[in-house]
Amino acid sequence: MSTNSPLPSFRWPGWTGARQDTPLPARRAGRVVDCAVYVDGQRLWDRSTYKNALDEVRERREGFVWLGLLEPGKELMADVAQTFGLHALAAEDAVQAHQRPKLERYDDILFLVLRTVQYLEHELNTVVEIVDTGEIMVFAGPDFVITVRHGEHSGLAGVRKDLEADPKQLALGPGAVLHAVADHVVDSYVTVTSAIEEDVDAMEEEVFTPANKLQIEAIYQLKREVVELRRAVKPAQLPLQVLANDTTLPLPKEIRRYMRDVTDHHTAVTEQIIDFNESLSALINAALAKVSVQQNTDMRKISAWAAMAAVPTMIAGIYGMNFDFMPELKWPYGYPLVICVMLLLCTVLYANFHRNKWL
Template identity: 45%
Template sequence: MDQRPVRTRWLGRLPTLLRPPWSRPITDATPADTRSNPDAVVDCAVYVDGRRQPGRPHYAKAYAQRRRDRRSFVWLGLHDPTPAVMATVGSTFGLDEHSVAQALADGHRPTLQRHGDVTLLVLRTAGYVAHTELTDTSEVIDTGDVMVFLGDRYVITVRHGAAGALATVREDVQRRPAVLAEGPWAVAYAVCARMVELYLEVAGHVETDLERLEETVFARDRSADIQQIYQLKREIVEFKRAVLPLQAPLRALLRQQPDGPPPALRNWFADVDNDLARAVDRVSAYDDLLNSILQSRLAQLAVEQNNDMRKIAAWAAIAATQTAVAGIYGMNFTNMPELQWRYGYAGALLVMATAALTLHRLFRRSGWL
């Protein structure tokens, strides 16, 4: 135990206490109320001149110590945060009530919004669900969303759903300190680039499913059901809702705005916009192709139904001849020809068989049977 007088110990710590908060090193020795990050926190890191600082500090202490350092920023990553966690995060970083409410909800449309000094970028995530065969209940594409809150010295990513994990995004962008040195907007660029990359990956898998479905529809056995085509169409519609609306926010980021990304990052955002255009073209083409497959299958069903109706009509005509002969000789009138003939029964059966075989041959020749 330190036996020095309290005044002496306090004076010894004075040089450290007089240092500005953003110049003090971040350690794991945090106050009791900020000792550990909540479970919803995937990662929290401080970046100085584009390089991650050692450790994983609590976001409250990290932001308090680095908020005035123009060379650094805090990146906090959240996954499905609870209302209590999001309320604390919002209070720490100065998010308004509307922003906190948006972060708690999922299913948002891709958009770019401005809330005071905070910019909100919303993107949809997408992931391909592997399956052995396509059924009328198969889940092909799993979607979620990720919200990027961009402040002066911080960036908060809030992800909902299983798809679109950002761990690889953090790892990749940390290998590019020159990009990270541009500040929080570098994280926004990395997230956008990763989401568009996922769109292209999912589009490649969907293309394979479409090729298999097309082969099944136009095969001889034609085993594809109309429900399977509708199921894949629903999945592609959900995929379109994730990809197509992102064009407007990205185009807005490319415009010269004082609160937008720095000029050094606009070329990178332009590359992301080009990749997104490729994804949009592929998804739109897949939708058109699926519509064509659906129309072809509907036409095949109409032809198959017509063939079935012709077969039914042919067999009905054959049965009608038997009914006609049996009906005539079943009337039991007294004065009818051949009623007393010894071979009348055999002759009637012979006439019925001859008529049935003749009609069957004619229908086969015409393609009805």
């Protein structure tokens, strides 16, 4: 069979006619997104069933199949598992999602799970979601690679396009796709942490700027989002290190070298997220201290005004008693004198409170 002669086009179960770069609303979830055969880094043909694609590769005894799935259901994943010989437990994880980042080996098939993250634009001092998470799972076998995506923001169209533009890298086989997906996910971590860093810096400026109205709930929300980001990112450290350093894995030596670079980037991101967490904890303490100082200031003002109001109230209360013998009760200038005494005492109190910075 000629290596350049394409096979007839077929429609696999659930094929919508849309390629992976089609926006999500234009295609149905839970379906095959893209499938192609690659030989020597070149894409030969697509839009065939993944069964035919796998038969083609094994008949040629070269190349591999790259199958992309989006939130597959049980029936589709069961058929894929039977076709490619995937372990039932790994296939079940691919359907259920909500997995921690991990790396599992089933004979000569690697199963990698990574959490994806996306930064959501928002206004400062608003209590809204900032980080959206999803999942990407990769099955890498000797002659196939299957990517399973969960989440609208986890598209791999750009990854596939970049690899197809670099046949030398793609010729390294399924391991090249595994590395490219891991590198893509870690790059997204870098992008999200850079955006959150700007939020943390803006929050610090807000907290330490005098006379600013601070919504401490916004700091708590940002810390919660950082915690969610840490839960998505940090557990991937061990799987990535194993891919980079374990020489017993069925990966080319060159791929392990590339994975070391991915691991370095991931370590830097993890350390940055830990710094965010510590900075936000300090910001919460600073914000609480600022609120406490403001409350003390308000209480001093209230106490000062209450003390000034208590003086005329006391004098008026005394003269409000029905006694016949009181100082200056029958004197024509007694009332103006009492008013002047009240004003004088209030003025003295105000001056003292103002000098002590209570008012």
